[in-house]
Amino acid sequence: MSHTVHTAHTTAGSAAQPLQFHPPHKSPLARHAVAQRVWSVAEVQALLELPFSDLIFQAQTAHRAHFDPNQVELATLLSVKTGGCPEDCGYCPQSVHFDTGVEAGKLMGVEAVREAAERAKVAGATRFCMGAAWRAPKDRDVAAVAELVRAVKDTGLQACCTLGMLDEGHAETLREAGLDYYNHNLDTAPDYYGEIISTRDFQDRLDTLVRVRNAGISVCCGGIVGMGESRLQRAGLIAELANLAPYPESVPINHLVKVAGTPLVEQPDLDPLEFVRTIAVARITMPKARVRLSAGRQSMSDAVQALCFVAGANSIFYGEKLLTTPNPDVDADMALLQRLGLKAARAQA
Numbered sequence: 001m002s003h004t005v006h007t008a009h010t011t012a013g014s015a016a017q018p019l020q021f022h023p024p025h026k027s028p029l030a031r032h033a034v035a036q037r038v039w040s041v042a043e044v045q046a047l048l049e050l051p052f053s054d055l056i057f058q059a060q061t062a063h064r065a066h067f068d069p070n071q072v073e074l075a076t077l078l079s080v081k082t083g084g085c086p087e088d089c090g091y092c093p094q095s096v097h098f099d100t101g102v103e104a105g106k107l108m109g110v111e112a113v114r115e116a117a118e119r120a121k122v123a124g125a126t127r128f129c130m131g132a133a134w135r136a137p138k139d140r141d142v143a144a145v146a147e148l149v150r151a152v153k154d155t156g157l158q159a160c161c162t163l164g165m166l167d168e169g170h171a172e173t174l175r176e177a178g179l180d181y182y183n184h185n186l187d188t189a190p191d192y193y194g195e196i197i198s199t200r201d202f203q204d205r206l207d208t209l210v211r212v213r214n215a216g217i218s219v220c221c222g223g224i225v226g227m228g229e230s231r232l233q234r235a236g237l238i239a240e241l242a243n244l245a246p247y248p249e250s251v252p253i254n255h256l257v258k259v260a261g262t263p264l265v266e267q268p269d270l271d272p273l274e275f276v277r278t279i280a281v282a283r284i285t286m287p288k289a290r291v292r293l294s295a296g297r298q299s300m301s302d303a304v305q306a307l308c309f310v311a312g313a314n315s316i317f318y319g320e321k322l323l324t325t326p327n328p329d330v331d332a333d334m335a336l337l338q339r340l341g342l343k344a345a346r347a348q349a
């Protein structure tokens, strides 16, 4: 299937467009009533437009109210099943729709995953995330991943996975295996979604998040910026995340990694300070969440990463590779954390 992203959309996406405001997404099955602030897109946009110093001050204040500002969580991500994905996410080298040179592989075995988790633990990680390039796993896939989750939990690390859309009962199977977190990103604003992905819609994402939440698994959910969306649309993404009820425990903010062969490879660079602003606004609107610097760190200077920590980021993906794209090496990360006086945070269940 052909993808829908081209440069014309980039131009259209950068013009201000009216956004529909969605009230908080509460599941009819939700177990707990959640009292939290509801953010309009306009309110989030107003934050994004604050003078930089005022924005960073607000973000630091929110950060210090809930976290030790000098601690950073280290999470390691392993691709346990790479490539061959039938979805057409315009940013992703693992889609079968794009010729990126990523070969499709099979699900890794339990012992290989256990060894990788043990290496990550020795290197200082507290959470081990496993990614599999599926649109939606089948029952037998979920059963196999549950064994991987058990192996990771045996090492004492927290376990997280990202497997695509979950059907009824899948989240419960993973929870019984000990899964702590499920990652499922909202990707981008609802009104920009169709520009990036055509094989599913925004509501599909929300449905899986409800299943995860109702199984008692913590939610890791964020998005990607720098895909040609407007500032208003970045505000729309953050408002959607902040209005999940409750908002996610972990919020990965990814910067587009432009991979040759994907439709977004020619995307103009996002101003790095706009990325820092997005981190700050995520911190202010979701003050108790772990805000994670995720994909795209490889191309950020140390100074921009430092600003992201000041803006409230307190988690990073750590390790050599992020699924199929490079990540700063472990030594460089350790040196940066040391220069900034940041320490690895202990995992919180």
Ligand code: SF4
Pocket (backbone or CB within 6 Å): 085, 086, 087, 088, 089, 092, 093, 094, 095, 132, 133, 134, 135, 164
């Ligand atoms: S982002 Fe995930 S769902 Fe989308 S193509 Fe890549 S592996 Fe598939």
